[in-house]
Amino acid sequence: MGRKLKLAALALIAVAAGVYVNNTNLLTPHPSGKPVLLAHRGMAQRFDERDVKSDTCTATRMLPPTHDYLENTLPSMRASFEAGADMVELDVHPTTDGQFAVFHDWTLDCRTDGQGVTREQSMTKLKMLDIGYGYTADGGKTFPFRGKGIGMMPTLSEVFASFPEKGLLINVKSREASEGEKLAVVLNALPAERRRTIMVYGGDEPIEMIRRRTPDVRTISRAAIRSCLIRYIAYGWTGLVPPACRNAMVLVPVNVGPWLWGWPNRFLNRMTDVNSAVFVLGPYSGGESSTGIDTPELFARLPQSYSGGVWTNEIETVAKLAGKSKDQSATR
Template sequence: MRRFLRYAFFAIVTLAVFVFLNNTDLFVSRPDREPIVLAHRGIAQRYDLAGVTNDTCTASRILPPKHDYLENTIASMQASFKAGADIVELDIHPTTDGQFAVFHDWTLDCRTDGHGVTREHSMADLKKLDIGYGYTADGGKTYPLRGRGVGLMPTFAEVLETFPDLPFLINIKSNDPDEGSKLAALLNALPPERRSTIMAYGGDRPIAILRAAVPAMKTMSRASLKRCLLGYIAYGWTGAIPGECHSTLVFVPINVAPWLWGWPNRFLNRMDSAGSTAFVIGPYNGGDFSTGMDSVEELSRLPKHYSGGMLTNEIEMVAAWLRAK
């Protein structure tokens, strides 16, 4: 019995030493660089987050505007890159005339002077709309951006033409597999070097189609992200990387990050070796994965010399914070 206990003790100590050495940041190097900053929707009008649900018309509850930029517009993207964004996230919808509109909402009624489901319109009709029509900071007494957004809804093709070599993250707003096929056809028509600068996330079904049709592209769905993170938490201590963590985006909620084996540097190196890119996002509280690193308090939770990616809705604040470090 004593011999068995000695062997068991030796095995436990050996395993503990292996786990420590295999996951410690000691002796691990990373590029000496600033974090890669992903601007979610670009510079946009901020709004009161209290009680927001998927059905909330956020344009009707904006904070008093500090600028005239509207999310998902060319001007907003230009300002985001100028402010310090490395990547800009945008939202797309297919149109009835075979294009992709860059616009956030599933329907037009909240932000614009149009009505109905966005994807049920032609791009020619969407170009006529005022996408600043519905923004109000005082409950509808005034509409400070009304009239300033006429014709500003771009196509994805226009975005690519305006920014021929800058990286983007596409958000597919539906779970329609046909949308994945249409987007794959557009992307496969691009030169390989341009295609390599574009990533995508969204519904499980279109992302599955896109992943199969454009295999070198980094893609992510909500389900694939959960499988990646849960698998890594379960057995990442071995150094093995779950299949779902390969060639993907990995959104890491800042409150989940400490549970990831080898966080931060060894984890980031493992994701790099799997052809993936990790972005720290805001805390996960059981909802979706769209919150960003949007306050100094959240940014202060990043490890010292953090060199991975981060997602933010406040690119100007984050850029200023990084400059002041």
């Protein structure tokens, strides 16, 4: 019995040593470079995020503005790239005349002077709206952007034409497979090298369609990211990467990262080997989603010399922290 126990103990030690060697960062080359910064909705007006639900009109909860940019517009995206963003996230809706409108909300009533479901309009009509109409920081006493957003809702084609080489993350707002099919047609019309700079996320059904029809575009959906992270935590110690983590955009809440085998460097290398890109979000707290890395305190929670992706709603602040702002670049 004593001999068997010794053999069992030695076997257990050998397995533990193997797991350690297979996942330690001490033996892993450090990915070089600065973090890849993703500006959520571009340069946007911030709002009070407390108790926000899916149908909350965030334009009426705007914080006092510190800049004049409106989310999901070409000037907002341009300002984000100039501030140091490597990628910009944008939201799309199909229109009745066969285009994709770039706009966040499912309906027009909150932000614009229009009414109704966004995807039930023609792009011609959407171009006539004032997308800054509904923003107020004082309970409706003043509307600082009213009249300034007329005609500023862009099409996805206009975004592609304006930023032909920039990284873009497209958010599909519905759960309709047909929308994924329509977007796949648009993406497949682009050169292959352009598709490699684009990622798509959203509802499970449209994302699955894009994954099948446009396999060289990296994607993620809620079900896919859950499957990716849970399965990786379960058996990633072996070095195997779950199918849902492959050719994907892997979203990692900053408080979940330390639970991932080989975090950060070995994990980043494994994801790179399967053509996936990792982006860290704010902490996950059991709700529907996480926030971005938006403050110096949250940025400080990233691993030292972290070079993966960072999702932020505050690109100006985070670009400076990451040493990627235009002002810093000019002085180096």
